[in-house]
Amino acid sequence: MIHVVDPDFEKRLGEVGDRITVAIDQLIPPASGPEAQLMRAMRHGALGQGKRLRPFIAIEVGRMFGAQEKSLLRAAAALECVHAYSLIHDDLPCMDDDDIRRGQPTVHKAFDEATAVLAGDALLTLAFEIMASPETHRDAVMRCRLIERMAAAAGPRGMVGGQMIDMNPETGAEEPLQVLTRMQRLKTGAMISFAGEVGALLGGAQEHERQAIAGYTNDLGLAFQIVDDLLDVEGDAETLGKAVDKDREAGKVNFVTLLGVEGAQGQVRFLAAQAKQHLASFGNRATSLLQTVDFVLNRRH
Numbered sequence: 001m002i003h004v005v006d007p008d009f010e011k012r013l014g015e016v017g018d019r020i021t022v023a024i025d026q027l028i029p030p031a032s033g034p035e036a037q038l039m040r041a042m043r044h045g046a047l048g049q050g051k052r053l054r055p056f057i058a059i060e061v062g063r064m065f066g067a068q069e070k071s072l073l074r075a076a077a078a079l080e081c082v083h084a085y086s087l088i089h090d091d092l093p094c095m096d097d098d099d100i101r102r103g104q105p106t107v108h109k110a111f112d113e114a115t116a117v118l119a120g121d122a123l124l125t126l127a128f129e130i131m132a133s134p135e136t137h138r139d140a141v142m143r144c145r146l147i148e149r150m151a152a153a154a155g156p157r158g159m160v161g162g163q164m165i166d167m168n169p170e171t172g173a174e175e176p177l178q179v180l181t182r183m184q185r186l187k188t189g190a191m192i193s194f195a196g197e198v199g200a201l202l203g204g205a206q207e208h209e210r211q212a213i214a215g216y217t218n219d220l221g222l223a224f225q226i227v228d229d230l231l232d233v234e235g236d237a238e239t240l241g242k243a244v245d246k247d248r249e250a251g252k253v254n255f256v257t258l259l260g261v262e263g264a265q266g267q268v269r270f271l272a273a274q275a276k277q278h279l280a281s282f283g284n285r286a287t288s289l290l291q292t293v294d295f296v297l298n299r300r301h
């Protein structure tokens with residue numbers, strides 16, 4: 001795959017990422033009092049060099065539908081806090097046992113395991129506090145809807161359920177590719193789909209528009225995961241900011257082990273084209289979301 005991402009797009013992604021980083025920094029309580037280590041660990045886990053892809057999708061979808069910037073920024077920050085929690089817990093010795101994340105020591109390495117568990121817990125609960133605040137949206141019904149969708153995306157039939165399958169991939173009668181696809185849809189896909197929902201809900205999108213966004217994020221999420229599996233084989237640990245070849249070393253099935261490198265690349269191209277097709281009715285308004293697909297395809301970290 002070749003690098004064709006527009007530099008203006010990367011600038012836009014960087015600007016949104018910086019605003020999200022500042023917002024999260026302000027939303028995490030100051031590191032003071034006997035619990036100060038917790039806040040330092042939360043910042044370590046949440047403010048590192050992440051791509052901020054999920055908040056970017058939320059904000060760009062919301063902008064397309066004319067949502068209020070302040071609401072978008074806060075809801076997107078909440079979403080990123082959930083993502084940061086998931087990475088901290090995923091890196092723990094009892095899960096993926098990783099030492100490096102985003103090019104720096106994982107939270108349990110920089111602090112200790114108990115602090116990492118608590119920092120993840122605190123980021124998850126902070127996300128709900130942010131979403132429930134009237135500062136995020138004046139309408140309590142909207143806030144409840146956002147909270148309900150975030151809980152569903154992060155919970156047992158979402159990211160945590162997907163992580164359970166990843167930890168214990170009992171296939172039973174199901175084909176490995178079916179189990180893997182379900183695992184991905186829950187573990188990675190649910191939060192990417194929630195990002196689209198945030199923008200569509202806050203922007204007051206109509207049902208058919210919400211459907212189009214859901215189709216887009218569904219395909220984008222799956223493409224994102226397959227690219228992740230390709231990077232695990234072909235990527236460079238320094239650029240990625242984390243260890244590579246993890247799945248092969250752990251004897252885990254992923255899209256590359258099941259489809260082969262060329263098969264996986266072909267599937268990514270197919271999903272990318274389909275994701276773009278879902279946005280056809282939005283015309284030029286969807287330029288940034290179309291470019292997001294290319295960014296995901298060409299990412300090296």
Ligand code: GRG
Binds near residue numbers: 049051086087102188
């Ligand atoms: C522990 C409840 C719990 C869930 C963990 C998200 C997740 C579930 C685990 C992450 C492990 C992993 C490598 C998943 C594959 C795809 C993925 C989510 C990568 C990390 O997301 P990026 O690339 O990360 O958007 P940055 O650092 O850019 O934010």
